Amino acid sequence: MRIEIICIGDELLIGQTINTNASWLGQTFSSIGAQVVKSSCIADDKNEIISALNHVSEGIHAVIITGGLGPTKDDITKHTLCEYFNTELEIHAPTLEKIQAFFAARNRPMLESNNLQAALPKDCTILTNNYGTAAGMWFEKNGLIYISLPGVPYEMKGIISEEVVPRFQERFQLNSIYHKTALTQGLGESFLAEKIKDWEEALKVQKLSLAYLPSPGIVKLRITSFKGQRDALLIDRYMSELNLLIPEYFYGFDDDTLPSVIGGILKEKRKTVGTVESCTSGLLASQLTSIPGSSAYFLGSILSYSNDLKMNLVGVKKDTLEKFGAVSEQTAIEMADAGRKILGVDFCISTTGIAGPDGGSVEKPVGLVWIGISSENGTFAKKYRFGDHRERNILMTILSAQNLLRLNL
Amino acid sequence: MRIEIICIGDELLIGQTINTNASWLGQTFSSIGAQVVKSSCIADDKNEIISALNHVSEGIHAVIITGGLGPTKDDITKHTLCEYFNTELEIHAPTLEKIQAFFAARNRPMLESNNLQAALPKDCTILTNNYGTAAGMWFEKNGLIYISLPGVPYEMKGIISEEVVPRFQERFQLNSIYHKTALTQGLGESFLAEKIKDWEEALKVQKLSLAYLPSPGIVKLRITSFKGQRDALLIDRYMSELNLLIPEYFYGFDDDTLPSVIGGILKEKRKTVGTVESCTSGLLASQLTSIPGSSAYFLGSILSYSNDLKMNLVGVKKDTLEKFGAVSEQTAIEMADAGRKILGVDFCISTTGIAGPDGGSVEKPVGLVWIGISSENGTFAKKYRFGDHRERNILMTILSAQNLLRLNL
Numbered sequence: 001m002r003i004e005i006i007c008i009g010d011e012l013l014i015g016q017t018i019n020t021n022a023s024w025l026g027q028t029f030s031s032i033g034a035q036v037v038k039s040s041c042i043a044d045d046k047n048e049i050i051s052a053l054n055h056v057s058e059g060i061h062a063v064i065i066t067g068g069l070g071p072t073k074d075d076i077t078k079h080t081l082c083e084y085f086n087t088e089l090e091i092h093a094p095t096l097e098k099i100q101a102f103f104a105a106r107n108r109p110m111l112e113s114n115n116l117q118a119a120l121p122k123d124c125t126i127l128t129n130n131y132g133t134a135a136g137m138w139f140e141k142n143g144l145i146y147i148s149l150p151g152v153p154y155e156m157k158g159i160i161s162e163e164v165v166p167r168f169q170e171r172f173q174l175n176s177i178y179h180k181t182a183l184t185q186g187l188g189e190s191f192l193a194e195k196i197k198d199w200e201e202a203l204k205v206q207k208l209s210l211a212y213l214p215s216p217g218i219v220k221l222r223i224t225s226f227k228g229q230r231d232a233l234l235i236d237r238y239m240s241e242l243n244l245l246i247p248e249y250f251y252g253f254d255d256d257t258l259p260s261v262i263g264g265i266l267k268e269k270r271k272t273v274g275t276v277e278s279c280t281s282g283l284l285a286s287q288l289t290s291i292p293g294s295s296a297y298f299l300g301s302i303l304s305y306s307n308d309l310k311m312n313l314v315g316v317k318k319d320t321l322e323k324f325g326a327v328s329e330q331t332a333i334e335m336a337d338a339g340r341k342i343l344g345v346d347f348c349i350s351t352t353g354i355a356g357p358d359g360g361s362v363e364k365p366v367g368l369v370w371i372g373i374s375s376e377n378g379t380f381a382k383k384y385r386f387g388d389h390r391e392r393n394i395l396m397t398i399l400s401a402q403n404l405l406r407l408n409l
Numbered sequence: 410m411r412i413e414i415i416c417i418g419d420e421l422l423i424g425q426t427i428n429t430n431a432s433w434l435g436q437t438f439s440s441i442g443a444q445v446v447k448s449s450c451i452a453d454d455k456n457e458i459i460s461a462l463n464h465v466s467e468g469i470h471a472v473i474i475t476g477g478l479g480p481t482k483d484d485i486t487k488h489t490l491c492e493y494f495n496t497e498l499e500i501h502a503p504t505l506e507k508i509q510a511f512f513a514a515r516n517r518p519m520l521e522s523n524n525l526q527a528a529l530p531k532d533c534t535i536l537t538n539n540y541g542t543a544a545g546m547w548f549e550k551n552g553l554i555y556i557s558l559p560g561v562p563y564e565m566k567g568i569i570s571e572e573v574v575p576r577f578q579e580r581f582q583l584n585s586i587y588h589k590t591a592l593t594q595g596l597g598e599s600f601l602a603e604k605i606k607d608w609e610e611a612l613k614v615q616k617l618s619l620a621y622l623p624s625p626g627i628v629k630l631r632i633t634s635f636k637g638q639r640d641a642l643l644i645d646r647y648m649s650e651l652n653l654l655i656p657e658y659f660y661g662f663d664d665d666t667l668p669s670v671i672g673g674i675l676k677e678k679r680k681t682v683g684t685v686e687s688c689t690s691g692l693l694a695s696q697l698t699s700i701p702g703s704s705a706y707f708l709g710s711i712l713s714y715s716n717d718l719k720m721n722l723v724g725v726k727k728d729t730l731e732k733f734g735a736v737s738e739q740t741a742i743e744m745a746d747a748g749r750k751i752l753g754v755d756f757c758i759s760t761t762g763i764a765g766p767d768g769g770s771v772e773k774p775v776g777l778v779w780i781g782i783s784s785e786n787g788t789f790a791k792k793y794r795f796g797d798h799r800e801r802n803i804l805m806t807i808l809s810a811q812n813l814l815r816l817n818l
Contacts, residue, residue: 013445015435016622019428022450026424036422038457040449041431048447055464179423190480190522213420214479216563222425281698282691285712289690292766292799300718303694303710313709313751342722357701367515385515389540390701392563 001172003029004060005039006052008067008077009151012041021066021153025160032165033174033228044068049080053146060144061172064164067151069134078121078137081148085139087123092135095126099133127163131155136163176228180235181213182221182242183256184249185403189214192221196245203238206231216392217399251406258402259287259294265409266297271346273405275301276314276339278326279353279369284398300343304335314338327352327364332381336372340379347409348374349401350381356390367393371401373408410581412438413469414448415461417476417486418560421450430475430562434569441574442583453477458489462555469553470581473573476560478543480522487530487546490557494548496532501544504535508542536572540564545572585637589644590622591630591651592665593658594812598623601630605654612647615640625801626808660815667811668696668703674818675706680755682814684710685723685748687735688762688778693807709752713744723747736761736773741790745781749788756818757783758810759790764802776802780810782817 005025011017022039029036038057042048044067056063068077082088096118103110117133120126127136127147134150136159147164149156168174184192189212193200203210203223208231213220223238225231243250252261266273275285285301288294302314307326310316315338316331324330335350353369360366366388372381384400386393414434420426431448438445447466451457453476465472477486491497505527512519526542529535536545536556543559545568556573558565577583593601598621602609612619612632617640622629632647634640652659661670675682684694694710697703711723716735719725724747725740733739744759762778769775775797781790793809795802 012432013435013448014439015432015437015445018432023421023424023427026422028424030423036424038449038451039422040447042447051466057460181425188480188517190520191517193480193522194520211419212479213425214561216561220425222420277691280695282686282694282710282712285691286689286695289714295714299715300722301691301710301712301714302722303691303698303712305698305704305710306708308753309709312753313711343718344721387515389563391699 001034001061001168001174002057002059003034003036004056004063005036006049006063006065007039007041007151008044008049008065009041010044012067013043021151021156024153024157025064025066028160028165030177030179032169033176034168034172035177044076046076046080046083049077050084053084056144062145062147062168064160065146065148066156069148069150077148078119081137081139081146082121085121085123085141085146087121089119090122091118092120092126093118095120095135098128098135102133127159129155129159130162131158138164138167175226178225178228178231178235180223180232180239181254182223182239182250183252183254184219184221184246185217185251185258185399187219187246187249189219192219192246192249196221196242199238199241199245206234206238208235208238217396248407249403251403258399258406259291262288262402262406262409263291263294263297265406266347267293269409271409272297272299272344273347273349274299274339274343274345276335276343276348276350277301277303278305278310278335278351279355280351280394280397280401281305283394284349284351284401287398287402299345302339302342310335314342325364327354327368327370329370329381329383332370332372333374333379336374336381337379340374346375347405348372349405350374351397351401353384353393353397355393355397356388369393369397369400371397371404373404375408377408410443410470410577410583411466411468412443412445413465413472414445415458415472415474416448416450416560417453417458417474418450419453421476422452430560430565433562433566434473434475437569437574439586440588441578442586443577443581453485455485455489455492458486459493462493465553471554471556471577473569474555474557475565478557478559479561480520480526480542486557487528490533490546490548490555491530494530494532494550494555496530498528499531500527501529501535502527504529504544507537507544511542536568538564538568539571540567547573547576584635587634587637587640587644588663589632589641589648590663591632591648591659592661592663593628593630593655594626594660594667594808596628596655596658598628601628601655601658605630605651608647608651608654615643615647617644617647626805657816658812660812666696666700667808667815668700671697671811671815671818672700672703672706674815675756676702678818680818681706681708681753682756682758683708683748683752683754685744685752685757685759686710686712687714687719687744687760688764689760689803689806689810690714692803693758693760693810696807696811708754711748711751719744723751734773736763736777736779738779738790738792741779741781742783742788745783745790746788749783755784756814757781758814759783760806760810762793762802762806764806765797765799778802778806778809780806780813782813784817786817 125138132155139146316334340348350372356366367386369384534547541564546557548555713719749757759781765775776795778793
């Protein structure tokens with residue numbers, strides 16, 4: 001089953017609203033084995049809507065239209081659809097009752113514009129909206145299904161889940177698509193591709209497709225099967241092989257995050273963690289504590305931005321700072337080591353680096369970072385070289401520190 | 410100037426990635442007076458790309474294509490564009506040099522796939538990518554501009570800002586739209602509207618339009634003039650009036666942020682700041698240090714998540730914690746007061762609260778937060794009541810703490 005999505009709304013085009021509806025619809029339809037082959041955003045404009053309906057891609061079974069249904073006067077979708085499907089509006093009694101009940105339950109007066117929401121096209125199936133006052137509409141023309149829904153995410157999602165998905169599943173033989181995504185940190189897309197090329201070839205032989213999804217510091221590897229759950233065990237086997245190939249980079253699956261993976265290990269081993277940060281400015285701690293229940297293993301953190309605090313609060317030796325500088329292996333080691341004692345934790349991570357844009361030199365350029373790890377097994381620091389961009393350097397440091405901790409737990 | 414956006418990527422269609430590129434492009438082009446009239450997402454598929462290029466809307470001046478440019482073999486955009494524009498790939502020497510320098514600076518070996526990124530279509534203008542290895546491409550055909558860019562947001566934004574916008578501004582007569590946005594913190598949209606309704610009426614009389622742009626904790630008020638710069642002085646006058654109306658909420662203009670405003674005041678007064686955090690878990694510090702040059706006034710921070718650290722590291726009295734609890738006026742005051750001394754700063758902010766989802770009680774419900782401020786003028790704490798949602802409570806605490814600091818500098 002092939003689906004096209006058309007989102008109506010000026011606020012999407014001028015970027016005032018991020019189009020999360022399209023991604024939710026993509027996820028939802030993929031999960032039932034239907035395929036979104038195109039999605040577009042167009043203006044709240046009659047001609048644009050008609051043009052989009054006239055140019056639906058070939059081989060499409062259903063078009064989902066979102067937006068432009070609401071109580072305010074600038075909504076034109078409903079009128080345009082009447083014209084396009086050659087029908088007219090009439091009051092839909094069950095919808096009017098629902099709207100009246102909706103306002104009564106909330107003790108709010110009804111406006112004339114709310115009554116008008118019950119005026120719906122004659123020749124369509126009305127899709128009940130249990131979350132608001134704008135009903136959905138299901139038209140059919142030349143063997144194609146057109147579904148118009150309100151743009152408010154919460155209402156749109158309700159109608160799709162309760163009214164649309166069951167009808168699609170009844171009407172179409174849906175292929176079940178199965179995805180599993182491996183998460184990797186620390187290796188760029190091209191190096192990763194080089195390292196796993198034989199494994200990737202073997203996947204192809206099994207007709208499993210692989211997609212590389214890179215973002216700064218992280219590359220996700222998504223395996224897709226069009227045979228659905230039947231391939232789940234096979235994919236698990238390939239994932240185990242991948243883990244043997246790149247254990248230092250492969251940290252989890254699907255919705256895992258480095259903080260959630262680290263939290264899981266710490267909880268299981270009943271160990272605690274803390275951070276002493278400089279160039280990551282507290283973000284490493286805040287990510288580790290973003291996991292509900294993290295207070296069981298995360299105790300605290302020191303952000304020692306100035307050299308004075310590195311000495312007076314953390315206890316880095318004056319001598320070390322003078323001889324090697326704040327961004328050095330020795331300082332990173334002393335920060336992690338002292339931090340472990342002061343914070344009373346089993347594992348302490350330290351970060352010190354030159355995030356930029358200023359502060360770089362020939363010897364210590366912007367992007368140079370030292371990450372230290374201290375535990376009962378000892379303390380060490382590892383050197384990293386990132387790029388020129390401050391935010392990205394901070395992000396890369398956080399991800400690298402988390403992955404380094406994971407490998408040393 | 411009318412623009413169409415085409416985003417290529419299966420990950421967008423299956424909803425694995427939310428299309429933030431399209432909204433950023435919409436905002437960016439709107440701000441220079443160009444109009445995005447349509448945006449669409451299509452699959453990584455040659456036929457889909459060609460079909461999208463063949464069906465560009467009428468009256469379009471430029472098409473922006475993002476995605477499908479990277480070092481791995483599943484990229485097809487470049488080859489498809491060569492076919493569409495009837496040209497071929499050849500090694501672009503300056504790009505090859507840039508890629509080589511990119512890897513050399515990072516001390517990483519280059520792979521054959523990285524070299525191939527320098528193979529670019531002959532008949533196009535190459536747009537320099539200062540943030541990665543995939544160059545942008547500018548084609549022209551039948552009076553229409555086609556620009557192809559990598560999908561990685563950070564790289565795409567760099568090329569648009571540095572290479573595309575200046576060329577558009579040179580080539581097209583862009584309508585001059587003038588925006589000025591006032592930033593407010595601490596008052597909900599409807600309360601704000603009530604407080605400034607006379608001021609808003611006066612704007613209307615001058616044919617200036619006002620938009621409320623609410624996000625959690627912040628409401629932006631954007632004034633738009635279609636007469637461009639000519640209205641700048643008039644708008645400045647209205648902004649001054651607004652500041653007199655709501656000084657405790659109005660913290661800046663346009664791209665200002667609370668951390669940048671606070672940083673400006675601290676620099677001017679040559680004062681320093683630090684934080685002692687509990688429920689904000691280091692995020693308050695990381696936001697204050699997100700401003701380049703913040704090391705001049707931000708010295709450090711302690712994240713005392715556990716009660717042990719509140720006592721042993723910060724020096725909150727055991728008695729205070731036992732008598733009033735960790736989330737109390739007294740604890741917030743002791744945290745801020747002790748923090749000012751330990752960190753050696755002029756101003757210290759403390760946060761302690763129940764972010765949720767767990768930890769609430771009848772007396773101290775989820776959403777209860779105390780924020781302390783200590784300075785040479787004394788120490789006090791202020792009580793806040795937010796809602797049930799953890800992330801939102803943390804965000805509201807950070808914003809409120811920053812605005813409270815701003816008012817006390």
